Amino acid sequence: xxxxxxxxxxxxxxxxxxxxxxxxxxxxxxxxxxxxxxxxxxxxxxxxxxxxxxxxxxxxxxxxxxxxxxxxxxxxxxxxxxxxxxxxxxxxxxxxxxxxxxxxxxxxxxxxxxxxxxxxxxxxxxxxxxxxxxxxxxxxxxxxxxxxxxxxxxxxxxxxxxxxxxxxxxxxxxxxxxxxxxxxxxxxxxxxxxxxxxxxxxxxxxxxxxxxxxxxxxxxxxxxxxxxxxxxxxxxxxxxxxxxxxxxxxxxxxxxxxxxxxxxxxxxxxxxxxxxxxxxxxxxxxxxxxxxxxxxxxxxxxxxxxxxxxxxxxxxxxxxxxxxxxxxxxxxxxxxxxxxxxxxxxxxxxxxxxxxxxxxxxxxxxxxxxxxxxxxxxxxxxxxxxxxxxxxxxxxxxxxxxxxxxxxxxxxxxxxxxxxxxxxxxxxxxxxxxxxxxxxxxxxxxxxxxxxxxxx
Amino acid sequence: xxxxxxxxxxxxxxxxxxxxxxxxxxxxxxxxxxxxxxxxxxxxxxxxxxxxxxxxxxxxxxxxxxxxxxxxxxxxxxxxxxxxxxxxxxxxxxxxxxxxxxxxxxxxxxxxxxxxxxxxxxxxxxxxxxxxxxxxxxxxxxxxxxxxxxxxxxxxxxxxxxxxxxxxxxxxxxxxxxxxxxxxxxxxxxxxxxx
Numbered sequence: 187x188x189x190x191x192x193x194x195x196x197x198x199x200x201x202x203x204x205x206x207x208x209x210x211x212x213x214x215x216x217x218x219x220x221x222x223x224x225x226x227x228x229x230x231x232x233x234x235x236x237x238x239x240x241x242x243x244x245x246x247x248x249x250x251x252x253x254x255x256x257x258x259x260x261x262x263x264x265x266x267x268x269x270x271x272x273x274x275x276x277x278x279x280x281x282x283x284x285x286x287x288x289x290x291x292x293x294x295x296x297x298x299x300x301x302x303x304x305x306x307x308x309x310x311x312x313x314x315x316x317x318x319x320x321x322x323x324x325x326x327x328x329x330x331x332x333x334x335x336x337x338x339x340x341x342x343x344x345x346x347x348x349x350x351x352x353x354x355x356x357x358x359x360x361x362x363x364x365x366x367x368x369x370x371x372x373x374x375x376x377x378x379x380x381x382x383x384x385x386x387x388x389x390x391x392x393x394x395x396x397x398x399x400x401x402x403x404x405x406x407x408x409x410x411x412x413x414x415x416x417x418x419x420x421x422x423x424x425x426x427x428x429x430x431x432x433x434x435x436x437x438x439x440x441x442x443x444x445x446x447x448x449x450x451x452x453x454x455x456x457x458x459x460x461x462x463x464x465x466x467x468x469x470x471x472x473x474x475x476x477x478x479x480x481x482x483x484x485x486x487x488x489x490x491x492x493x494x495x496x497x498x499x500x501x502x503x504x505x506x507x508x509x510x511x512x513x514x515x516x517x518x519x520x521x522x523x524x525x526x527x528x529x530x531x532x533x534x535x536x537x538x539x540x541x542x543x544x545x546x547x548x549x550x551x552x553x554x555x556x557x558x559x560x561x562x563x564x565x566x567x568x569x570x571x572x573x574x575x576x577x578x579x580x581x582x583x584x585x586x587x588x589x590x591x592x593x594x595x596x597x598x599x600x601x602x603x604x605x606x607x608x609x610x611x612x613x614x615x616x617x618x619x620x621x622x623x624x625x626x627x628x629x630x631x632x633x634x635x636x637x638x639x640x641x642x
Numbered sequence: 643x644x645x646x647x648x649x650x651x652x653x654x655x656x657x658x659x660x661x662x663x664x665x666x667x668x669x670x671x672x673x674x675x676x677x678x679x680x681x682x683x684x685x686x687x688x689x690x691x692x693x694x695x696x697x698x699x700x701x702x703x704x705x706x707x708x709x710x711x712x713x714x715x716x717x718x719x720x721x722x723x724x725x726x727x728x729x730x731x732x733x734x735x736x737x738x739x740x741x742x743x744x745x746x747x748x749x750x751x752x753x754x755x756x757x758x759x760x761x762x763x764x765x766x767x768x769x770x771x772x773x774x775x776x777x778x779x780x781x782x783x784x785x786x787x788x789x790x791x792x793x794x795x796x797x798x799x800x801x802x803x804x805x806x807x808x809x810x811x812x813x814x815x816x817x818x819x820x821x822x823x824x825x826x827x828x829x830x831x832x833x834x835x836x837x
Contacts, residue, residue: 201668393694394728395728611667611668611671612663612671615668615671619702620732623702623705631668633668
């Protein structure tokens with residue numbers, strides 16, 4: 187094979203967990219991997235509204251790893267700015283993205299009205315995005331341009347999440363997207379990568395390890411029991427995609443096993459309710475244990491006293507229902523959504539509990555609460571934080587430091603370069619240091635705009 | 643006589659700084675590493691609180707230069723260190739498990755060192771500074787785009803005790819060199835009993 191060169195540009199998702207956007211160029215093709223929104227930080231808005239670092243009109247293909255907004259949120263903007271290529275993802279991701287982008291459209295429109303500026307995109311842009319969107323199942327090698335092929339592997343992060351093995355000139359460049367915290371309650375384990383030449387990976391928890399998985403359900407049980415004892419409200423800010431379904435599944439198991447008393451549980455998120463319906467249609471993506479449970483007749487997303495409060499009136503009525511109760515609502519980082527109304531109502535009372543079960547981005551209300559803030563501002567209102575604040579890292583949807591390291595170790599013999607992105611600087615840099623020191627491989631934490639040459 | 647290259651006679655410098663570097667820019671992590679590298683390059687032993695953040699990055703730097711790195715842990719055992727305190731064991735040749743919690747560990751850490759260098763930090767770092775200050779240790783304050791150095795200047799200005807052995811500098815190499823000179827001068831004054 188004649189040696190060729192690829193250029194990889196880090197257009198987003200560097201120095202931050204969110205905003206993933208990577209450009210891979212050969213002499214014939216230009217492909218993008220992910221097109222996400224930045225979330226949480228004060229610069230997120232300006233980043234999202236900024237022009238892309240490239241001309242969207244010349245990009246042939248956009249590969250999407252999974253349906254979280256920090257990976258798909260700017261697709262309609264890409265299309266608005268001229269992209270007319272093909273978008274690829276798994277079928278599950280496409281279905282989920284329809285819901286996620288519908289929801290994002292509502293939020294960006296509201297945001298535009300509030301800040302008196304043009305919205306990031308409109309419904310036509312969203313509709314056009316889906317007209318360009320095709321699907322590729324896992325484990326089916328597919329030619330996407332004359333010189334690039336892809337093979338999708340299960341990342342085990344959310345339903346439909348994949349890693350892209352991009353095949354070029356006999357070499358393998360792997361984009362991991364987000365990597366699941368395997369073994370997870372619902373999904374299959376992250377597949378191994380053993381023969382990558384280059385790896386572009388996430389590092390949300392690059393410098394930290396989660397508490398053990400055995401402890402996570404016990405901790406959830408404790409938190410629920412405590413809420414029952416105190417006759418309080420247990421609020422769980424929850425991402426609509428994956429986190430809500432996992433928490434539902436875990437509560438279902440705790441109730442089925444008689445470990446907690448059956449109390450009212452409210453899923454107060456129209457988006458989470460619709461996404462749960464999609465999960466029910468893809469049991470093939472669940473792990474063997476969960477599939478076996480479903481086969482035995484267990485409705486894993488249903489149990490007595492579970493209520494889906496779709497409408498706004500039903501949501502407001504929760505305030506008048508008796509305690510103890512559990513409220514699961516978006517958004518996962520308390521930077522929008524119905525959870526904020528519940529936080530205004532309930533955070534001031536020490537009988538109540540707020541359980542953080544996911545990553546809280548810098549500057550979000552969730553992060554402020556997690557860091558110990560006793561007084562926060564929600565919708566301009568000052569809210570005292572007297573409720574008990576708990577967090578369970580074990581339900582994180584991301585691999586922790588030790589497992590990220592092991593993931594790379596599997597391919598340490600072949601990999602020529604590891605690019606550690608999608609993480610806060612300290613997380614990425616720490617992982618880079620460990621990879622260099624313990625595996626003696628070339629690892630880098632790229633900055634926004636960095637261009638690297640990949641020898642293929 | 644202190645000979646920096648001699649194995650048994652190395653100066654021990656404690657590096658004190660925040661365990662949570664929060665959103666300090668990547669350049670500050672590099673500064674921590676450079677400080678650690680300089681401690682090793684100039685023939686000293688790096689001593690830290692066996693924690694994350696600034697001291698850990700300094701330990702990485704020291705190990706890059708094949709230096710010796712010692713950590714003083716607040717925990718009473720490796721298990722408590724990792725599982726209870728959630729602290730790292732990487733980049734340290736020896737960890738001394740003090741069992742005295744953070745404040746007790748600060749005391750042992752500072753007293754076991756010949757000098758203390760202070761980087762960006764919060765209340766724990768200030769505690770280590772005040773222990774060193776009270777014990778008349780040579781102290782180096784690293785200047786940078788944080789405000790710990792200014793906080794310390796205020797503390798010194800308002801304290802009723804003078805410690806003349808304090809140096810401020812923004813360059814890690816110079817700071818380590820100047821701190822070493824203070825240590826050597828200090829030790830020579832006391833006249834060693836053994837050779």
